[in-house]
Amino acid sequence: GQSLEQPSEVTAVEGAIVQINCTYQTSGFYGLSWYQQHDGGAPTFLSYNALDGLEETGRFSSFLSRSDSYGYLLLQELQMKDSASYFCAVRDNYGQNFVFGPGTRLSVLP
Amino acid sequence: DGGITQSPKYLFRKEGQNVTLSCEQNLNHDAMYWYRQDPGQGLRLIYYSQIVNDFQKGDIAEGYSVSREKKESFPLTVTSAQKNPTAFYLCASKEGYEQYFGPGTRLTVT
Numbered sequence: 001g002q003s004l005e006q007p008s009e010v011t012a013v014e015g016a017i018v019q020i021n022c023t024y025q026t027s028g029f030y031g032l033s034w035y036q037q038h039d040g041g042a043p044t045f046l047s048y049n050a051l052d053g054l055e056e057t058g059r060f061s062s063f064l065s066r067s068d069s070y071g072y073l074l075l076q077e078l079q080m081k082d083s084a085s086y087f088c089a090v091r092d093n094y095g096q097n098f099v100f101g102p103g104t105r106l107s108v109l110p
Numbered sequence: 111d112g113g114i115t116q117s118p119k120y121l122f123r124k125e126g127q128n129v130t131l132s133c134e135q136n137l138n139h140d141a142m143y144w145y146r147q148d149p150g151q152g153l154r155l156i157y158y159s160q161i162v163n164d165f166q167k168g169d170i171a172e173g174y175s176v177s178r179e180k181k182e183s184f185p186l187t188v189t190s191a192q193k194n195p196t197a198f199y200l201c202a203s204k205e206g207y208e209q210y211f212g213p214g215t216r217l218t219v220t
Contacts, residue, residue: 031207042211087152091207105153
């Protein structure tokens with residue numbers, strides 16, 4: 001079967017750093033993506049890791065360890081607008097499909 | 111502006127009726143997807159299409175049908191056979207490893 005695990009909720013204060021973990025078990029693996037979704041909105045792409053290591057995009061970074069079937073999203077200098085749900089997604093099926101995790105709801109407090 | 115449009119944003123139907131959700135894209139992407147999202151949950155794949163006139167079932171295809179007669183359009187029909195159709199439906203297209211989502215249609219069936 002295919003499964004991804006993420007913490008259901010994370011809370012942090014403005015200006016802090018938060019890490020959202022994702023572990024996965026899938027039949028195929030071509031890469032790990034992260035998406036942000038505000039309440040009632042559409043998911044938007046944040047980052048993608050196909051190889052082990054850290055990818056940095058502004059305040060957001062994403063890490064992948066394929067040997068551990070594990071990745072994380074790191075959000076720095078948190079802002080109120082970062083309050084949203086964050087989903088990890090594994091790209092599988094020869095790269096055609098994506099399997100999404102259950103999502104982590106991040107609340108940023110003043 | 112390029113993007114994905116879904117209409118309507120909110121849809122109400124009586125139990126036993128079929129309903130078709132619209133999804134149009136002008137991004138010239140070959141691959142398109144339909145996902146279902148229930149409150150507080152991740153995205154689950156209903157159907158996907160890699161090319162015109164071809165589509166494949168996802169993890170939860172029962173009670174749904176699709177067509178892909180044009181590259182730009184990928185409508186989803188929720189049939190009366192779907193036991194619990196009330197949900198948020200998201201359409202997406204893909205280029206490489208990045209998915210682009212429409213604003214979603216919130217379907218309520220009573």
